[in-house]
Amino acid sequence: MIRVQREDFDSGAELARFSQGKTSVGGICLFVGLVRDYIGHDPAAGTPVQAMTLEHYPGMTERQLEAIEAEARKRWPLEDALVIHRYGRLEPGDRIVLVAASSAHRDAAFEACRFLIDWLKTKAPFWKVEHTQEGDAWVEAREADEDAAKRWE
């Protein structure tokens, strides 16, 4: 299942729903991405981020996320898969994205979960603009994200 929404989600409730009543699931892997309060790799050297706004392309976003989920289900024997992505203004500490996959075995759950976030990062039409004291700046795509997605091609 995929969901694109402005409002926050309850990761715990999503996780609980994932395993409820299932006795063929051996493992659930879940990843939650959060807004950090600095730009770059070094918290001390990074510019403080006051907030960010996530813009998206309604319609195409759902279409791409559905394709990503379908691809994951094709590649691994999953019991379930879930992608939730927010848009709009978010503050440091806020949840941005949740991806999760469950399977009889942990390998499939881990790999599918990683695949979901890696592909989403390069294929789902979202754009972040960071609000700092020095003004607003569109986040540039990271080469590391491209590399991470290429592993799955």
Next chain:
Amino acid sequence: MIRVQREDFDSGAELARFSQGKTSVGGICLFVGLVRDYIGHDPAAGTPVQAMTLEHYPGMTERQLEAIEAEARKRWPLEDALVIHRYGRLEPGDRIVLVAASSAHRDAAFEACRFLIDWLKTKAPFWKVEHTQEGDAWVEAREADEDAAKRWE
């Protein structure tokens, strides 16, 4: 943090606690292992499991889990790490284990989480006995688990 306990845990609450008040966490990766209702890889061909009992070595278990957590923190720049493992009688669908790691970046969170479960599976002194209609059988260690752990050596 590590916890070894007979009682169930609330994965959602653990996950929530993991990110609470933290603005330097970029991602949380979490894995939950559950009791499956069949033995082997093929649900149709597998022997149905009615329940299982997890025996452990009190004292050494905590010692090994603490060592595993410390090793993960040494290898990756983690904001937090958590391992919860249950013992005693468990039924299909019950939670057995939770491992989680958070970091500024998703790579570290994913890798540390995978490392925690892979190492735990070959180093933490737990033993499963499965209760089936044909009687009780001690689960044999899987070569695949040994291989998974060796990747981290």
Next chain:
Amino acid sequence: MKVLYFAWLKAKTGMAEEDIAPPAGTTTVGQLIEHLKTLSPGHAAAFETLSVVRVAVNQDYGGLDTPVKAGDEVAFFPPVTGG
């Protein structure tokens, strides 16, 4: 056809969406871009560096050679940065 702009392409063109009737003979994304660049200095600026512009035709990723025709929804945006 409907043309959409996102992120800084929206800022540079000054619009989120416009209806475009491109000149006859416009059959690819590349040709459409050539036409869009003539519409305003903002449009020209938006398409100045095509290596940082991505395109989707009817919500699927495409390239400069992807065919476009009347009635299509064509979107231009920078490389995505979600997740």
Next chain:
Amino acid sequence: MKVLYFAWLKAKTGMAEEDIAPPAGTTTVGQLIEHLKTLSPGHAAAFETLSVVRVAVNQDYGGLDTPVKAGDEVAFFPPVTGG
């Protein structure tokens, strides 16, 4: 020294724990096992296939050559299957 058995080693020896005063000259896990095997047919059966027996001395993994001495806690068990 205190000797502990877990999982099927506990079933085979018929006990979870016993106090052992091994013969003089017992300084390694391997020598301790030789002594334990003489205690009962169940003990002999438990240690019949050493490739599936693991040992911990004072709660750290060891091997046949690991030193043991009075006061140690020595545990025998099969390869672990948690998680």
